[in-house]
Amino acid sequence: MHAFVYLRASSVDDALALASDPNTRFLAGGTNLLDLMKGDVEQPTRVVDINRLPLDRITELPDGGVRVGALMRNSELANHRVIRERYPLLSQALLAGASPQLRNMASVGGNLLQRTRCGYFTDSAFPACNKRHPGSGCAAREGSNRMHAILGASEECIAVNPSDMAVALAALDAVVAVRGPHGERRIPMSEFHRLPGTMPQRDTNLAPGELIVAVDLPPSRFAAHSHYLKVRDRASYAFALVSVAAALDVSEGSVRDARIVLGGVAHKPWRVRAAERALIGGRLEPATIDTAARASVDGAKPYRDNAFKVALTQRAVARALRTAGGSA
Ligand SMILES: Cc1cc2nc3c(=O)[nH]c(=O)nc-3n(C[C@H](O)[C@H](O)[C@H](O)COP(=O)(O)OP(=O)(O)OC[C@H]3O[C@@H](n4cnc5c(N)ncnc54)[C@H](O)[C@@H]3O)c2cc1C
Numbered sequence: 001m002h003a004f005v006y007l008r009a010s011s012v013d014d015a016l017a018l019a020s021d022p023n024t025r026f027l028a029g030g031t032n033l034l035d036l037m038k039g040d041v042e043q044p045t046r047v048v049d050i051n052r053l054p055l056d057r058i059t060e061l062p063d064g065g066v067r068v069g070a071l072m073r074n075s076e077l078a079n080h081r082v083i084r085e086r087y088p089l090l091s092q093a094l095l096a097g098a099s100p101q102l103r104n105m106a107s108v109g110g111n112l113l114q115r116t117r118c119g120y121f122t123d124s125a126f127p128a129c130n131k132r133h134p135g136s137g138c139a140a141r142e143g144s145n146r147m148h149a150i151l152g153a154s155e156e157c158i159a160v161n162p163s164d165m166a167v168a169l170a171a172l173d174a175v176v177a178v179r180g181p182h183g184e185r186r187i188p189m190s191e192f193h194r195l196p197g198t199m200p201q202r203d204t205n206l207a208p209g210e211l212i213v214a215v216d217l218p219p220s221r222f223a224a225h226s227h228y229l230k231v232r233d234r235a236s237y238a239f240a241l242v243s244v245a246a247a248l249d250v251s252e253g254s255v256r257d258a259r260i261v262l263g264g265v266a267h268k269p270w271r272v273r274a275a276e277r278a279l280i281g282g283r284l285e286p287a288t289i290d291t292a293a294r295a296s297v298d299g300a301k302p303y304r305d306n307a308f309k310v311a312l313t314q315r316a317v318a319r320a321l322r323t324a325g326g327s328a
């Protein structure tokens with residue numbers, strides 16, 4: 001691990017001022033950052049501990065939505081009464097991630113910014129990784145790529161985003177509230193994470209020095225008919241091969257609105273609008289579910305080891321929809 005200066009912020013303004021050096025990282029739960037620092041993947045010169053900032057609570061919003069502070073721990077959020085009742089999809093996704101010990105430390109902001117688990121990225125002994133060293137190549141393209149993307153990848157990078165929580169937040173139309181040197185801004189979840197394109201070193205559209213202060217959830221329309229399905233190698237403590245956040249707004253048997261977002265298959269939570277269109281306006285019948293499941297892998301491009309994800313995604317979407325609709 002490289003030497004760094006540890007600083008503790010006492011307020012949001014203080015945190016922003018301490019992060020003026022571009023090679024600064026904020027420290028929340030530390031469950032991802034410290035691992036990456038120990039492996040020399042991340043080499044900040046300054047680490048600003050934000051754990052004393054008052055960003056660790058849920059606030060009810062006047063419009064019926066909810067503001068979740070960026071430092072709220074994943075376990076507390078998953079088990080909060082308001083989340084379990086109004087946003088069970090989010091609760092399920094959080095509880096599907098990591099282990100109880102990790103969830104007790106992991107924060108909302110840190111979860112959104114956790115980095116890919118591509119082994120060529122996390123092991124700095126591998127020289128070819130465009131995400132770690134832009135221009136060095138992508139070892140995963142011809143190497144071990146069982147866990148990698150089938151959708152939205154680029155020549156430069158085929159990694160996937162590892163967060164379960166982000167997939168649910170995308171399905172719930174969440175908005176990330178950010179403070180930075182130039183003030184506040186709000187980033188819809190759909191625009192928060194990026195596809196790799198020619199700049200895989202950039203995971204998100206957060207600017208240097210910006211601090212996530214909260215995630216806002218709009219009033220819940222999907223509580224009665226939603227489901228987070230995670231398919232993984234072990235029943236616990238494993239990242240998703242494929243995951244599906246399915247959220248339906250159903251009235252008198254007819255689907256008024258739908259969200260289908262995939263995890264484990266792309267560099268960002270992958271919203272499948274074609275599958276949603278197949279559902280909206282009709283009843284949740286086997287033929288409709290089948291059409292939506294097939295549409296969910298439109299444009300899929302598997303690599304040597306991960307062709308199985310195409311069929312797995314379709315089956316996972318179908319199962320998640322049946323469960324969300326109450327027919328599984
Ligand atoms: C063994 C293991 C298994 C795991 N399994 C899963 C899994 O199955 N599913 C899953 O979703 N996750 C999984 N995780 C990841 C875990 O959820 C993340 O490590 C955790 O959510 C990160 O949160 P943190 O608060 O510890 O972040 P930190 O490690 O403190 O920070 C991570 C990054 O976010 C930045 N950051 C943190 N907070 C802010 C903020 N408010 N504003 C701006 N920047 C910020 C930091 O600077 C750093 O770059 C696993 C982790 C481990 C170690």
Ligand code: SF4
Nearest residue numbers: 118129130138157158
């Ligand atoms: S997939 Fe991305 S993270 Fe993995 S080796 Fe290639 S460039 Fe690096």
